[in-house]
Amino acid sequence: MLHGALALVGAWYTARKSITIICDFYSLIRLHFIPRLVSRADLIKQYGRWAVVSGATDGIGKAYAEELASRGLSIVLISQNEEKLHKLSKTLAQTYKVETEIIVADFSNGRGIYLLIREALQDKDIGILVNNVGVFYPYPQYFTQVSEDKLWDIIDVNIAAASLMVHIVLPGMVSRKKGAIVNISSGSCCKPTPQMTAYSASKAYLDHFSRALQYEYASKGIFVQSLIPFSVATHMKGHSFLHGFSWLVPSPKVYAHHAIATLGISKRTTGYWFHSIQFLFAQYMPEWLWAWGANIINNSVRHEALSHRL
Template sequence: MATASDGPQGGAAAPGGPARRRGRNGPGLVITMAAVDHFSLLYREISRSCSFYMEALALVGAWYTVRKCVSLACGTYSMLRLHVIPKLGGEVDLVRQYGQWAVVTDSTDGIGKAYAQELAKRGVNIILVSRNKEKLEAVSRSISETYNVETEFIVADFSKGREPYPAIKEALKDREIGILVNNVGMFAGYADYYTDLSEDMLWDTIHTSIASANMMTHIVLPGMVKKKKGAIVNISSVFCSQPTPLVTTYGASKIYLDYFSRAIHYEYASKGIFVQSLTPSTIATNMVPFNSWLNKRSFLSPSAEEYASHAISTLGLSTRTSGFWKHELLFALAERLPEWMWARLALYLGGIVREQALHPK
């Protein structure tokens, strides 16, 4: 019988017995191979050699599973804390927490009007800011009579660049503003390619969606800092989750608002100021008048009043939220989709909406 020391090749193993080889530099890893005629025996021998690696992989799998379970638990708790618990408990006294007056821009329709009504329902006096005097008068009178609060209004066209702000600043100088809601924004009316947008539309988007939030915040923030309390709510959009073609300027302006809100909060949280970025999805308003499906209330599209009721209950609890639990799930999904998938979906759906706008029949 040949042994491992017989011959230059180390010899051959005896039938049915193991063959062992030591490393050139002395004792080391011993590899054991069995001359077997059954796969199960071979698998057992290989498993013994790889047991360390199997244990390591098991540890990695366990760590991943625990991490995902903790993440799921935290997400569930966050949803309950934001969208369920506030509805079960009593309403927060917004006047005591932030101040007597709230300023709401673009407040004659949609989310702005509904948010103003919800604030008034909680005893906050309202200052409405929009460009249509007749609508302002009607909404102001309605809120005052319905909720028994003081209301005022300021006529301002935010698309005029720097023009409206001196008058707004003068009108607000003697008011103790506790809450500012930056809701004004510009949407082209339908999804469209960037080169098809007019220069006026581009400037209007910059002035209304970006400049207005900056200037209104700059006007009211010093007073909030002085009294060491206040809240600023900026209405962003689910489109800030990913780059969205065919609504490029609108989505980019919402990304700006989201970034602006989060950064300002870090700057002034220590001074008692709470800044919130709201990122809603579709809400049943007249934002897209030619498409009845987008304007219709549905399971995923609440009315403006329903949305405002949920969103205002998150004030002071989360600096970045969709404001409505169903939209929270949609936003989480949107953030996790691959960018190419989101972009292709936006191009497809935006193309349909564009065709509906250009060819209604």
């Protein structure tokens, strides 16, 4: 009798896990491959004419701005580098025949910059907000080795910037009953990540912030997406030993091209097909195993970075 009950429980557990895995892989195919077989969504009609991208002059932010411009959206570019902003603004306007505006802002300067941003955006119908701006450690470090200035930058840029930018543009979206917010988190938010403690925690904040916003505002016509990339070939992440595998570590351009296709479809996604496979493994992985693997990888990255400084 006991053996029969245990066998039944085992069969139920196996069937449940199998169905979950099958559903997860079906979702991966539906999200990353099926949309490429149909025509692209009209983002202007769906959300509005203007998009705002923070951290827009490098990496994912720049590539995302280019993708949005290629779809006809007018772009407000925000970054602290005025020269790069002017250059990108001119390129987008000439290449895609769209309107562009720039806002020079250093999000690490704290609360004072948001009055300037609010005034610059107040007369625009913002349809899409992409919160991309972020700071990373110079290399993986134990928490007490991270400078106090860097910790404040992580708080001001990775946490406060997205929160305040949403607070600025969301009321207009609600009044128009449409809009999209993309908060770019990180694969390190999946589980506690040693040697990236403050950074991964800040990205976990963005993930939870996005998911809660979606519950609050979906009924008002607002789509909020938590975008969770793993390694992308940007200057922010130093996993140089992975950069030889372009399918594993895509360029910002390739990543943005894939990620923007998930807008309006998935509320929480990595944005890229292979990253979604990594995310699935992370979801099923015990926390201790994640932490063990992260320590090994981050030790390697730290040693490599320090050796280059000698």
